[in-house]
Amino acid sequence: MPTRQPPPEIVPFTVKRRQRRRHDIHLSSRPVASAMPSSTTPNHVYSAAEWKRQPTSADVLFGFNLPYRAPQNAFGAYCWRWRLWFESTFALSMLxxxxxxxxxxxxxxxxxxxxxxxxxxxxxxxxxxxxxxxxxxxxxxxxxxxxxxxxxxxxxxxxxxxxxxxxxx
Structure with missing residues (x-):
């Protein structure tokens, strides 16, 4: 019994999903310039490089976007916690x-x-x-x-x- 194939213009959903995954892997496997300073790094806010980057106190105090991680020093970590509390209380992260x-x-x-x-x-x-x-x-x-x-x-x-x-x- 021959297997039924869909017409060539209709691509099954699973094939599209596999192709999309390959495409995503290809895009995310680019080398990241992590040695560059944070102010010149052309990373998107939600990128993996931005997620892994260790921010400075200046990033916490003067940056428009709140870094994902707290800085290493105590003052920067305190300011990061306070800013996280403030932005989440007033929903500033949505603006x-x-x-x-x-x-x-x-x-x-x-x-x-x-x-x-x-x-x-x-x-x-x-x-x-x-x-x-x-x-x-x-x-x-x-x-x-x-x-x-x-x-x-x-x-x-x-x-x-x-x-x-x-x-x-």
Missing amino acids: QPWEKVLIMCIVNSVLILLFIGILCYLPSHITAITKRGMYYLLGTEGADRGLTETLSMFAGSLGLRSGGAGGEL
């Missing part, structure tokens, strides 16, 4: 480099404005809160005086003395 720059500019601008607001507004707000607290605790006489004067009068009314040998408040 293009220009989107990362845009997002980080917006986030840094908002944080800078927040810190400026805290530094400018917080000291006056703390004094207002202490005055309000003195008013709630001691009534109108506590709100008119300063904090130290009010506390010393409050301690004197309780019979507590502070200060030198004379017992002055």
Whole structure:
């Protein structure tokens, strides 16, 4: 009984897969220039050479793409772990480099404005809160005086003395 062959224009799927595997092996068996510095190596982000490469701390701190491995030194490894946590928390690894720059500019601008607001507004707000607290605790006489004067009068009314040998408040 003769075996049935498909028409010549139809190639079985398994043959295509074998040819594709041979083609992939051929492409991945190219020599890799691993001795070249990382900034000049023309490797794709997902290539085997990039996977095997040992990054430097500068790659972790200033590179757009996060390296796969941590650097050898402790500071670089710490920065790599922190950046990995940060990028995975905010899904920055899914963005293009220009989107990362845009997002980080917006986030840094908002944080800078927040810190400026805290530094400018917080000291006056703390004094207002202490005055309000003195008013709630001691009534109108506590709100008119300063904090130290009010506390010393409050301690004197309780019979507590502070200060030198004379017992002055």
